[in-house]
Amino acid sequence: MPNWNRSSILVRRTVxxxxxxxxxxxxxSLLFLFVVGSKDADMARDRATGAWDRTVPLIREGYLPSMLxxxxxxxxxxxxxxxxxxxxxxQLAHKPPMATFRAPSASVHAERVLCPPxxxxxxxxxxxxxxxQPDGPWLLYIAVPTVPWFGNTAAxxxxxxxxxxxxxxxxxxxxxVVKRDMTxxxxxxTELAEITATHLHRxxxxxxxxxxxxxxxxxxxxxxxxRLEGAYKQLRQFTSDASHDLRSPLTAMRTxxxxxxxxPDDTDWPRMAGAVLTGVDRLQAIVTDLLTLARxxxxxxxxxxxxxLGRLVGxxxxxxxxxxxxxxxxxxxxxxxCDPLRITRLLVNLLDNAERHATSLITVSVRADxxxxxxxxxxxxxxxxxxxxxxxxxxxxRLDASRDRDSGGTGxxxxxxxxxAEAHHGTLTIQDSEKGARFVxxxxxxxAPQTSGRSSHGTGHAGLFSFPVIR
Ligand SMILES: Nc1ncnc2c1ncn2[C@@H]1O[C@H](COP(=O)(O)OP(=O)(O)O)[C@@H](O)[C@H]1O
Ligand SMILES: [Mg+2]
Numbered sequence: 001m002p003n004w005n006r007s008s009i010l011v012r013r014t015v016x017x018x019x020x021x022x023x024x025x026x027x028x029s030l031l032f033l034f035v036v037g038s039k040d041a042d043m044a045r046d047r048a049t050g051a052w053d054r055t056v057p058l059i060r061e062g063y064l065p066s067m068l069x070x071x072x073x074x075x076x077x078x079x080x081x082x083x084x085x086x087x088x089x090x091q092l093a094h095k096p097p098m099a100t101f102r103a104p105s106a107s108v109h110a111e112r113v114l115c116p117p118x119x120x121x122x123x124x125x126x127x128x129x130x131x132x133q134p135d136g137p138w139l140l141y142i143a144v145p146t147v148p149w150f151g152n153t154a155a156x157x158x159x160x161x162x163x164x165x166x167x168x169x170x171x172x173x174x175x176x177v178v179k180r181d182m183t184x185x186x187x188x189x190t191e192l193a194e195i196t197a198t199h200l201h202r203x204x205x206x207x208x209x210x211x212x213x214x215x216x217x218x219x220x221x222x223x224x225x226x227r228l229e230g231a232y233k234q235l236r237q238f239t240s241d242a243s244h245d246l247r248s249p250l251t252a253m254r255t256x257x258x259x260x261x262x263x264p265d266d267t268d269w270p271r272m273a274g275a276v277l278t279g280v281d282r283l284q285a286i287v288t289d290l291l292t293l294a295r296x297x298x299x300x301x302x303x304x305x306x307x308x309l310g311r312l313v314g315x316x317x318x319x320x321x322x323x324x325x326x327x328x329x330x331x332x333x334x335x336x337x338c339d340p341l342r343i344t345r346l347l348v349n350l351l352d353n354a355e356r357h358a359t360s361l362i363t364v365s366v367r368a369d370x371x372x373x374x375x376x377x378x379x380x381x382x383x384x385x386x387x388x389x390x391x392x393x394x395x396x397x398r399l400d401a402s403r404d405r406d407s408g409g410t411g412x413x414x415x416x417x418x419x420x421a422e423a424h425h426g427t428l429t430i431q432d433s434e435k436g437a438r439f440v441x442x443x444x445x446x447x448a449p450q451t452s453g454r455s456s457h458g459t460g461h462a463g464l465f466s467f468p469v470i471r
Contacts, residue, residue, distance in 0.1 A: 013178045014171055021170035025163035033159055036151030048127045048142045051076055055087075055140060059131050067093065075120055075143040081136035095119035098141050099126050117143050184214045188221060200229040241396035245286055245411065249279040282410075289412035292345075293395070296419040302339035306449040309334045309343075309373050310366040316344050317364065322351070324358045324379075329365035334373045336443045338424050346420045346428070349413040350377040350439050356409070357381035357437065368445055375441040383437045389430040393418045 051074055058064045059078060068076050068089045077098055078087040085097060092098060098117035103110040108130045115123035124143040131138045150156045184207035191204040203225060206218045253276050260267040310330035317326060354362045358379035365376045384392060384399070391397050396411040414428075417439075421428035426443035 010175065010178050010182060014175045017174040018167055018171040022163065022167045025166050029159035029163050033150040033155060036155040037147060037149045038151075040147040040151040044125060044144045044147050047071075047074060048125075048144050051142045052127075052129055052140065055142075056129075056131055059133065059138060059140070073145050075117075075124070075141075077141040078131075079139040079141070081133070081138060083139075086138075092119050097139075098143060099128065101126075102128050102139060103130055113146050114143075117141075122146075181211065181214055184211055185217075188214075188218055192221065195225065197232065200225065200232055238395050241411075242286075242290060245396060246283065249282045253279040286410045286412070289410045289416060292416055293412060293419065296416065296423060299423070302342060302423060304337045304339055306335055306446060307338050307340055307343070308332070309336050309338075309375060309443070312338075312340055312343060313347060313364060313366055313375060316347055322355060322362070324355055325361050327361065327363040329363070329367070331365075331367045333448055334366055334368045335446050335448050336373045336424075337446050338443065342420045342423070346417040346441065347375070347377070349417045350441075353409070353413060354379040354381075354437070354439075359436075369442075371445050373443045373445045375443075376438060378433055378438045379436040381436045383433065383435065384430055386432075392430070393428075 051071065055064075055068065055076060055078065064078060064087050066087050068078075068087050070090050074089070075092055075098065076087075076089045077085055077092055079097055080086050083097065085092075085095070088095070096118055098119055099112070099114060101110060101112055110128045112126055112128075113123055114126050117124050117126050120143060123146045125146045127142045127144075129140040129142070131140050150159075184205075187207070188204040191202065195202050203222045204218050206222075207214045256272055256275055256279075260269070260272050310332055314328065314330050317328060351362065351364075354377050358381045361380045363376070363378040365374075365378075367374050388399055392399065393414045395415045397414075398409065398411045418428045421441055421443070424443055426441060428439065428441050431438045431440045
């Protein structure tokens with residue numbers, strides 16, 4: 001079936017550019033013809049002046065022959081004071097005066113177009129000169145062919161021919177270029193239409209050279225497909241990891257229950273219920289983390305308030321008992337715009353990991369580095385090798401050393417923490433340290449609020465956190 005949209009673009013472009021070319025050519029041709037016309041008119045006037053130059057001395061000196069020499073397309077008549085023709089070129093021999101007008105009294109020269117002058121054919125421009133003689137003014141008529149506004153037919157044919165050629169070349173060129181571009185765009189469209197979730201590895205064709213814009217379009221489409229394919233692979237991986245992590249505790253619980261039902265009398269039911277509850281806890285933890293991630297992915301709005309970061313962290317540390325010693329170095333008056341609940345969640349995730357991996361000590365610090373507020377959680381455990389420092393932020397990533405499911409982690413804690421940092425326009429990274437893992441959260445600092453505001457994390461008691469305290 002013909003593609004009418006495509007055809008109409010092709011036709012519209014071709015006709016549009018051709019009309020534009022025709023208009024430009026017409027303008028240029030008119031200019032050219034006017035120049036040629038005025039040049040030819042000047043030449044005709046020069047010829048008349050030349051004839052005047054040759055004839056007047058003959059009249060003045062009394063050597064005027066009755067038959068003047070013939071000139072190309074030029075006719076001359078000399079009339080005496082009585083208006084009788086005393087000399088003429090051969091085509092006007094024995095003919096009456098070609099014209100009757102004469103220059104007004106103040107002037108010696110006049111000019112008119114006569115169609116035709118008496119005794120001649122075709123329109124001619126007739127020049128009338130007064131030649132003063134002792135017996136009174138004589139009249140000299142000189143007729144030359146009238147020059148049209150376009151000069152001559154050769155110039156006109158040339159202008160029309162060149163205009164037609166230029167317009168035809170523009171039409172052909174436009175048709176060719178647009179058709180080539182449309183073909184390339186069609187190829188991209190066809191390929192895109194065929195790419196579905198199952199063919200995400202396919203890419204649209206990049207056209208041949210000198211189609212820069214089309215190539216840019218194809219490149220951008222391919223880049224987008226690269227990103228889509230990456231995101232789709234991640235999603236598939238995430239779904240498979242999530243299913244696997246949900247299935248493991250479910251399978252364990254099912255086996256325990258089936259065993260118990262097969263041997264009800266030999267089963268220690270309270271112990272069995274405790275074991276099943278552990279599995280349920282794990283399922284609940286995974287589902288809760290998944291829901292948190294889904295909300296962060298959906299960019300759920302943050303409940304932002306001006307918060308003293310050191311104070312917020314101090315309050316969270318006060319709220320729990322930790323198995324490790326915690327060293328605090330929490331600077332006062334480091335204010336950020338944040339959702340306190342989310343930042344607390346991020347801190348809890350980092351502290352939870354640190355507690356599991358530390359040997360004996362965790363250091364938590366807050367300070368301002370210029371325009372950045374920095375929160376660090378450092379432990380004295382085995383640390384994380386540089387090559388794994390990005391990977392651990394991926395969902396369900398657990399390094400081999402902590403594969404043990406009983407460690408209680410869902411593998412989503414760091415992914416959630418990083419999403420929270422990014423939702424606050426901040427970063428969460430792992431930095432070098434002498435010993436153990438050093439997690440660094442950076443958030444943009446804001447000015448201290450004018451009033452203590454609604455937040456319980458305002459400036460009050462900030463001095464409490466100015467010095468390192470060991471618990
Ligand atoms: N403080 C730390 N020291 C060493 N390794 C860590 C530390 N924190 C996180 N990791 C590694 O990063 C992985 C991902 O952490 P996380 O996303 O919180 O998942 P989980 O804690 O559930 O295992 C952990 O399994 C662990 O291997
Ligand atoms: Mg964790």
